[in-house]
Amino acid sequence: MQPQHQADALQERLAQSMPSMAELCTSTDPALFRSLLSRIGDKWTLLVIGVLGDERRRFSELADIIPGISRRMLTVTLRALERDGLITRTIYAEVPPRVEYELTTLGRSLQHVAMAVGDWVSENQNTIARNREHFDDSDPSL
């Protein structure tokens, strides 16, 4: 049995049974897909997207609302979101300066997905915490 041929057959079955995840593996640019995925899953992005909600907010509002975020990480996160076209950044030439951030249409579409993720987590976190305890208890060596 040729392993390569076997792998091809599996890829084929995968493509038939799971169109969207197959695309995920094979389509356009897996590196881009992965970068978007890890961006979504990073420490602050979903929080910022969520807090931004449907109102524009300024930098220091975000820093106050999001518990524990440093100015640096807020800047980094906002820059990345702006680069991806998920938020807009508006600077007001005042003293002291004022900068406001707002979700774009694209950003709002991501927000729906983010909400789905957030809902799933809050619905299932207790179950998962229990599963973890049980797993750790029943097999402490592994």
Next chain:
Amino acid sequence: MQPQHQADALQERLAQSMPSMAELCTSTDPALFRSLLSRIGDKWTLLVIGVLGDERRRFSELADIIPGISRRMLTVTLRALERDGLITRTIYAEVPPRVEYELTTLGRSLQHVAMAVGDWVSENQNTIARNREHFDDSDPSL
């Protein structure tokens, strides 16, 4: 103006306008929430969940299908998923050994969310790639 009072007022407005993301910040265990989020967003989990789909698969099938994953990372990812109760691990006492993995009900519920994320990414990845190019071109120094 008391900054603390201001922050409280913002938290309050947040709680009214965005119930689910407010829960996300304030509810049960933010560390658990974050650990789940980063697990979902890690390099391999969604891929494994997606490939597992609705069929059980054995270790070497997964290793063949998922492009680029090492045995170690596959093991690590599968263990974490098993610990959370998202997949089951079935060992057949044969020689050579056979081990099959399958999504649990909880795992399938996560799969729906994963699909939503995957769909969003594949729908919008080209737009985002263009946004990134434009951003990098128009402001190369930042």
Next chain:
DNA sequence: ATCCCCTGTTACCCGGAAGTAACCGAAGGA
């Protein structure tokens, strides 16, 4: 003259995620 405000930037450090390579064990086959 000095401090504060707001929105960052820069330099530096740390821990954990991820990658590489070698090894394991039991049974069957040459």
Next chain:
DNA sequence: TCCTTCGGTTACTTCCGGGTAACAGGGGAT
């Protein structure tokens, strides 16, 4: 006797996300 298969484990190293602290800058208030 040695090699192969499968499903891992172990040890070591590399990479990068994220954290801390200090500084910038320009006008207003004390």
